[in-house]
Amino acid sequence: MARPVVAIVGRPNVGKSTIFNRIIGDRLAIVEDKPGITRDRIYGASEWNGKPFSIIDTGGIELDDEEPILKSIRMQAELAIEEADVIVFMCDAKAGVTGSDEEVAGMLYRSGKPVVVAVNKVDNIGRMDNIYEFYNLGFGDPIGVSGSHGTGIGDLLDAITDNLPELAEDNYEDDVIRVALIGRPNVGKSSLVNAILGEERVIVSDIAGTTRDAIDTPFEKDGQKYVLIDTAGMRKRGKVYETTEKYSVMRAMKAIERADVVLVLINGEEGIIEQDKHIAGYAYEAGKASVFVVNKWDVVEKDDKTMHQFEQKIRDHFLFMTYAPVVFLSAKTKQRLHKLLPVVQHVAEQHTKRVQTHLLNDVVSDAIAINPPPTDKGRRLRINYVTQVTVKPPTIVVFVNDPELMHFSYERYLENKIRAAFNFEGTPIRLFTRRKSDEG
Numbered sequence: 001m002a003r004p005v006v007a008i009v010g011r012p013n014v015g016k017s018t019i020f021n022r023i024i025g026d027r028l029a030i031v032e033d034k035p036g037i038t039r040d041r042i043y044g045a046s047e048w049n050g051k052p053f054s055i056i057d058t059g060g061i062e063l064d065d066e067e068p069i070l071k072s073i074r075m076q077a078e079l080a081i082e083e084a085d086v087i088v089f090m091c092d093a094k095a096g097v098t099g100s101d102e103e104v105a106g107m108l109y110r111s112g113k114p115v116v117v118a119v120n121k122v123d124n125i126g127r128m129d130n131i132y133e134f135y136n137l138g139f140g141d142p143i144g145v146s147g148s149h150g151t152g153i154g155d156l157l158d159a160i161t162d163n164l165p166e167l168a169e170d171n172y173e174d175d176v177i178r179v180a181l182i183g184r185p186n187v188g189k190s191s192l193v194n195a196i197l198g199e200e201r202v203i204v205s206d207i208a209g210t211t212r213d214a215i216d217t218p219f220e221k222d223g224q225k226y227v228l229i230d231t232a233g234m235r236k237r238g239k240v241y242e243t244t245e246k247y248s249v250m251r252a253m254k255a256i257e258r259a260d261v262v263l264v265l266i267n268g269e270e271g272i273i274e275q276d277k278h279i280a281g282y283a284y285e286a287g288k289a290s291v292f293v294v295n296k297w298d299v300v301e302k303d304d305k306t307m308h309q310f311e312q313k314i315r316d317h318f319l320f321m322t323y324a325p326v327v328f329l330s331a332k333t334k335q336r337l338h339k340l341l342p343v344v345q346h347v348a349e350q351h352t353k354r355v356q357t358h359l360l361n362d363v364v365s366d367a368i369a370i371n372p373p374p375t376d377k378g379r380r381l382r383i384n385y386v387t388q389v390t391v392k393p394p395t396i397v398v399f400v401n402d403p404e405l406m407h408f409s410y411e412r413y414l415e416n417k418i419r420a421a422f423n424f425e426g427t428p429i430r431l432f433t434r435r436k437s438d439e440g
């Protein structure tokens with residue numbers, strides 16, 4: 001199920017990142033902290049009232065100096081209108097309603113998207129009076145919050161979750177592999193789409209699409225049906241904001257949510273940069289199967305070691321995604337292009353694979369025998385049994401005497417043993433520890 005996307009927009013300095021951190025802060029401690037996952041987060045997954053969503057802070061966009069502030073928030077708003085399901089419009093109680101607030105409000109209003117007005121810096125009760133003028137923006141009750149004190153966040157989350165839409169599932173048949181191509185600007189996403197489609201002229205029209213079909217491109221190859229997700233989004237070119245990182249991440253988020261397999265494109269010519277990690281990290285967190293595609297391989301000067309060395313670099317940079325296979329190709333010359341779809345098909349299979357409980361338990365018993373579970377204050381973790389509860393991604397529950405005794409490192413150990421036995425190439429695995437009595 002795709003998570004809805006929430007975007008925070010507002011003028012600089014109103015406290016967007018402070019509130020963003022308040023919203024995802026508590027969660028971060030719980031989100032498993034895999035080594036290599038980047039720390040300066042610009043998006044986060046959260047959940048409130050049992051409703052999961054992703055949230056992105058669109059602020060802090062570095063534009064050219066001559067770009068006026070108004071232009072930059074206008075762009076934030078434009079992107080949020082296009083990509084977000086709920087928009088949090090952040091204002092400042094100290095500053096009151098400003099001219100640019102009114103302008104942005106007008107844009108948001110016309111879009112018809114659900115908007116929640118959050119008025120920050122309501123640090124004391126006295127300032128509550130300041131929030132009333134924000135009714136004039138026309139979005140119903142403004143929510144007073146204080147990023148500094150952490151007050152009002154629950155009310156804000158209530159308002160956000162009240163407005164979250166039920167996302168319609170794509171109506172593609174189960175046997176269709178939904179593929180998203182992501183990567184920073186200029187890495188060759190559109191070229192690769194064209195290369196894939198140019199190669200496979202059999203574009204089928206009978207794959208059950210929905211309202212989405214205008215932006216997705218279905219095709220079939222060797223009897224396997226695929227849909228390239230949001231290829232229209234990729235074709236929108238030439239806008240300034242495409243080049244700023246937050247915007248490209250936000251563009252990618254929606255496509256990733258709807259995909260089964262995410263192709264993380266890397267520029268073979270330029271190598272790996274931090275921004276690649278943000279985008280790939282999102283695919284990991286969303287539980288999608290992934291393949292690294294090193295594009296522009298035609299222009300890389302190479303000998304027999306180059307490929308191996310490049311793969312090693314990928315492994316070093318993306319420690320949290322060691323499961324993802326790497327394909328080297330050129331969208332331009334179509335060199336090695338034929339290697340791609342078989343890998344996509346393979347990881348999609350792994351992503352939906354179910355392992356029988358008895359096989360899983362055999363592997364875990366062997367793992368326990370080699371390396372017994374940890375003890376804590378004289379108490380030892382006892383693992384009763386394990387079972388795979390779901391797919392996409394494969395999710396395994398470990399029933400134990402006391403989940404508090406499970407250590408992260410032991411969970412990793414079990415995960416590695418399970419991978420060694422059952423492969424699961426290209427897909428993250430989720431491991432949850434539950435008290436045995438929870439099972440009923």
Ligand SMILES: Nc1nc2c(ncn2[C@@H]2O[C@H](COP(=O)(O)OP(=O)(O)OP(=O)(O)O)[C@@H](O)[C@H]2O)c(=O)[nH]1
Pocket residue numbers: 010011012013014015016017018019059060061120121122123145146147148149
């Ligand atoms: N008094 C007060 N100050 C706050 C509050 N929340 C944030 N601030 C301060 O406001 C300033 C801006 O906060 P940020 O969270 O960086 O604002 P932003 O909207 O993300 O700014 P940009 O990244 O420039 O778009 C910082 O100095 C914060 O400490 C609050 O509730 N009360």
Ligand SMILES: Nc1nc2c(ncn2[C@@H]2O[C@H](COP(=O)(O)OP(=O)(O)OP(=O)(O)O)[C@@H](O)[C@H]2O)c(=O)[nH]1
Pocket residue numbers: 183184185186187188189190191192234237242295296297298299329330331332333
């Ligand atoms: N040499 C070489 N150039 C390539 C290859 N793939 C794409 N390019 C070039 O890289 C540039 C960017 O390619 P696009 O396909 O537009 O990249 P994109 O990722 O869709 O870019 P955005 O729309 O900006 O996100 C173009 O000039 C392409 O011709 C390749 O495999 N080899």
